[in-house]
Amino acid sequence: MAKIKLTVNGVKHTREVEDRTLLANLLRDELKLTGTHIGCDTTQCGCCTVHMNGRAVKSCTILAAQADGADIVTIEGLAKDGVLHPVQQAFTDCHALQCGFCTPGMIMAVAGLLKDNPNPSEEEIYHGLEGNLCRCTGYINIVKAVKQAAGQTEEAH
Amino acid sequence: MYSVNYVRAKSLKHAAEVLAQNPEAKLLAGGMTLIATLKQRLAQPSHLVDIAGIGALRTIRLSKDKLSIGAGARHYEVATSQVVRDAIPALAYLASQIGDPQVRNMGTIGGSLANNDPNADYPAAALGLNATIVTNRRRIKASDYFQGMFATALEEGEIITRISFPLPKKAAYEKFPHPASGYAMTGVFVAVTGRGVRVAVTGAGQGVFRWTQAERALGKNLTPEAIAKLKVDAEEMNEDMHASREYRANLVNVITRRAVAKLASAG
Numbered sequence: 526m527a528k529i530k531l532t533v534n535g536v537k538h539t540r541e542v543e544d545r546t547l548l549a550n551l552l553r554d555e556l557k558l559t560g561t562h563i564g565c566d567t568t569q570c571g572c573c574t575v576h577m578n579g580r581a582v583k584s585c586t587i588l589a590a591q592a593d594g595a596d597i598v599t600i601e602g603l604a605k606d607g608v609l610h611p612v613q614q615a616f617t618d619c620h621a622l623q624c625g626f627c628t629p630g631m632i633m634a635v636a637g638l639l640k641d642n643p644n645p646s647e648e649e650i651y652h653g654l655e656g657n658l659c660r661c662t663g664y665i666n667i668v669k670a671v672k673q674a675a676g677q678t679e680e681a682h
Numbered sequence: 683m684y685s686v687n688y689v690r691a692k693s694l695k696h697a698a699e700v701l702a703q704n705p706e707a708k709l710l711a712g713g714m715t716l717i718a719t720l721k722q723r724l725a726q727p728s729h730l731v732d733i734a735g736i737g738a739l740r741t742i743r744l745s746k747d748k749l750s751i752g753a754g755a756r757h758y759e760v761a762t763s764q765v766v767r768d769a770i771p772a773l774a775y776l777a778s779q780i781g782d783p784q785v786r787n788m789g790t791i792g793g794s795l796a797n798n799d800p801n802a803d804y805p806a807a808a809l810g811l812n813a814t815i816v817t818n819r820r821r822i823k824a825s826d827y828f829q830g831m832f833a834t835a836l837e838e839g840e841i842i843t844r845i846s847f848p849l850p851k852k853a854a855y856e857k858f859p860h861p862a863s864g865y866a867m868t869g870v871f872v873a874v875t876g877r878g879v880r881v882a883v884t885g886a887g888q889g890v891f892r893w894t895q896a897e898r899a900l901g902k903n904l905t906p907e908a909i910a911k912l913k914v915d916a917e918e919m920n921e922d923m924h925a926s927r928e929y930r931a932n933l934v935n936v937i938t939r940r941a942v943a944k945l946a947s948a949g
């Protein structure tokens with residue numbers, strides 16, 4: 526068993542888990558933060574994306590033990606005082622989701638992308654979202670939302 | 683995933699000790715290959731020895747004629763390091779094209795070279811630049827290190843500590859990524875060095891290889907046209923559901939020409 530201490534969305538937690546426990550399972554099953562989704566077995570879909578020490582990572586392919594001591598932010602930690610994070614607001618405004626399954630991971634990936642590159646070109650947006658799959662939207666409105674969140678808002682329509 | 687014992691290595695020595703005491707133990711770096719494999723129950727190590735916390739393995743150092751990168755440097759660190767960008771921009775570019783951002787935020791150069799996936803990107807840079815793989819026991823020339831699909835010169839319990847890249851005059855990397863996985867269907871690293879031109883090809887064959895015929899032609903005439911009519915032997919290429927041998931053999935020529943064209947603008 527591994528004794529894990531980590532900070533999730535600003536709250537300190539200590540848990541004893543099996544060594545093989547994945548971070549995604551710790552978040553979902555132990556901490557009941559079920560916004561982090563698990564969509565594949567192959568580290569490809571990105572639904573499980575969270576931030577670990579400020580970087581976007583796939584929590585389904587990281588052991589909880591590897592995250593011992595880390596600072597984790599999940600989709601539940603983005604909104605502040607009831608105000609949506611600009612990326613969340615942009616996804617709402619631009620209709621960047623349909624079923625919503627990919628959305629938490631997509632938003633965490635976009636937040637990570639904009640942190641590294643606050644003003645990405647369209648090509649950089651596509652390259653920056655290569656780790657996230659969406660089976661519904663066709664990505665067009667997701668890219669629109671990234672542009673809005675980056676302050677590149679198109680003419681109001 | 684099968685049950686496993688996780689150990690966070692405090693130092694290189696500690697990691698080596700745990701490996702020596704436990705023949706079924708495995709090193710864990712970024713986990714982007716290993717954890718993914720364990721989830722599929724394709725391996726069952728007794729211990730995972732996490733070396734990500736060893737700071738000395740993360741450093742990037744430049745000397746007069748070499749760039750030395752710690753085995754634990756993550757792909758995003760290599761991609762964004764100003765030192766790497768200035769010294770060997772093609773290497774920083776290569777790192778920026780691996781997988782996706784989340785994979786680059788965890789995966790390491792040492793893990794990639796230890797794994798030696800036939801479609802991985804770093805092997806092309808290591809062989810193309812004639813790098814030395816430094817371990818806790820010895821120094822291994824890239825030409826001796828790569829031994830075919832997933833096979834390397836590494837012995838049981840041996841740990842890659844650094845990769846030392848001689849600085850080229852100029853270099854370029856070009857990749858034809860698999861549209862779903864991002865791995866190289868074919869990736870070509872071309873380097874112009876003091877001792878001639880080197881062309882290393884990943885993704886197309888059973889493992890990374892040098893295309894010596896192209897090297898000779900480019901040594902005389904460093905233009906895409908110089909190799910337009912050259913062909914690699916399709917029989918020696920890899921074949922799978924994604925592409926036939928003939929398709930890959932053709933890709934090698936096309937991607938090498940693109941890499942050579944890039945050299946014109948490369949530093």
Ligand SMILES: Cc1cc2nc3c(=O)[nH]c(=O)nc-3n(C[C@H](O)[C@H](O)[C@H](O)COP(=O)(O)OP(=O)(O)OC[C@H]3O[C@@H](n4cnc5c(N)ncnc54)[C@H](O)[C@@H]3O)c2cc1C
Pocket residue numbers: 567568569708709710711712713714715716717718753754779780781782785788789790791792793794796797799801802803804836840841842843863864865866
């Ligand atoms: C979705 C996805 C897409 C990817 N796309 C690409 C791509 O386009 N191109 C590409 O090249 N790769 C790609 N990869 C693989 C990625 O680059 C991995 O990070 C890399 O292959 C392994 O590095 P790691 O640090 O994650 O190693 P780990 O998974 O931790 O380890 C891999 C192996 O290396 C051993 N090992 C690790 N470090 C050392 C060391 N210092 N000394 C000796 N042995 C060691 C481990 O024991 C293990 O056997 C992709 C991976 C995923 C999940």
Ligand code: FES
Pocket residue numbers: 562563564565566567568569570571572573574583584585586
């Ligand atoms: S659940 Fe698909 S990448 Fe993590």
Ligand code: FES
Pocket residue numbers: 621622623624625626627628658659660661662
């Ligand atoms: S909105 Fe359904 S998968 Fe993206």
